[in-house]
Amino acid sequence: MHVNGGEVEKLAARMATGGRRRQRRAARQLARTRSPKAVRALATAYASPGTDPRVVSIAESVLAGLDDPAGVDAVCEVLIATGAERLSALVSTTGYRHSDPVRHAVLLFLIGDFEQYAELDFDGGMLAAVHAAADAELRSRLAARARVAGRMEWVRAVSGAQRRGELSDPEWEAVVATLTVTGRWDELWRLACEAPPVWGARMLRELAGQPWWPQSKVERAAFDKLAGLARACSEDLTRGHVAVKSAVLGTHLSSLSCLVVMPGELLASVSFSNEVRWWHLPSGDPAGVLRAPKRGVRCMAVTPDGTLLVTGDDGGRVRSWHLPSGKPAGTLRGHKYGVRCLAVTPDGTLLVTGDDGGTVRLWHLPSGESARVLTGHKRAVRCLAMAPDGTWFASGGDDGTVRLWHLQARAAIRTPVAQIDMANVERMRFTVKGDPERAWARLIRELVRRLHQYDIAVDTAGTAAFLSPTDIELDR
Incomplete structure (x- = not known):
């Protein structure tokens, strides 16, 4: 049965808002059509928790027996967009695969099939690409799945140096929880020194409560100092057109x-x-x-x-x-x-x-x-x-x-350490007032200094008389 795109949209709207008889009649018409758009409409209804049971049954009879790749892709896209448990179970049972490997990788991650996911996305590149383009809702569901399952692939995909400034608070929560549950203390320590200080302090406090210390004496001394500073930072400081036409927008009762x-x-x-x-x-x-x-x-x-x-x-x-x-x-x-x-x-x-x-x-x-x-x-x-x-x-x-x-302190604690200007940190030390801000300023200064302690400044060659003992002279 052939139905054009406009008619499919009308049937989908009727199935969502009409009375029960109209909903069921629309579902049966869409079931006979079986076009990708009709399948998407049925999958959307199937995913909705408030859908009439008879409509759910009609939709399931179609969705469970698809052989058209375009229809399978439509079902997979609805699952990625909604994360509906009922649709997730159906896709897992049928073994549907999205024709796009990247989309299929994220689908496997969302339904919890991590064995197949790891085979497909062995380096986490697909998950990173999806996360970079995803909306807030999808990113939130990916974070929730990673947190529950303790998936390090997700942590590495989202916490790279280029993405740290884009993570939401729930995503940082999931990163910390995943690293903590899996006992990845070395990775938590590394990330604590590079994440936005508000989360770096959270990680340092978490590490300080664990039976863990860096292996080298130098790193242990740095950890002890930063952890002490983090303990004082318990208070989050964040929690040309020209008018050419006018219109009167009604009136108020007074001026x-x-x-x-x-x-x-x-x-x-x-x-x-x-x-x-x-x-x-x-x-x-x-x-x-x-x-x-x-x-x-x-x-x-x-x-x-x-x-x-x-x-x-x-x-x-x-x-x-x-x-x-x-x-x-x-x-x-x-x-x-x-x-x-x-x-x-x-x-x-x-x-x-x-x-x-x-x-x-x-x-x-x-x-x-x-x-x-x-x-x-x-x-x-x-x-x-x-x-x-x-x-x-x-x-x-x-x-x-x-x-x-x-x-400044309030903004700086939510900025990745690599993006914080040391000059602004020094100014902040003299402009902030109150113990919470001073505590954060001290921690941020130490984190920035640690990150840049091995930086090398390149300058034009001078005479030997102006070289210091720490300078390195290079000959061409």
């Missing part, structure tokens, strides 16, 4: 106080009547509305991923709201005066607020936990600006001053 452009082509607006609205761009169609309680809202910010809206009001309250639902996420208390300005770091993990009393406060996101209270302004703080890389921010107020506040 507006703030506008914020949100991810996902949305615009948020807030009025003095505490009404927050957001609008679709560029159409201007309404997308949502919420009412903030009590005192007038004066400022607003949205996290870079668009999942959290934060407002500050005259009562000193900082409130957060889930997006796009608009449900309250919590209230951050601590300001004694009205909050006038907000800023969020590019990674969305730190919120900065300023109030009428001259106080600047830092908060961890999304938890809302207070991180630091900064003083220095003599009068109200009216504005905040965050650096694009999140290493510093500026505040300005009614006292006529602009103050710079450095967050």
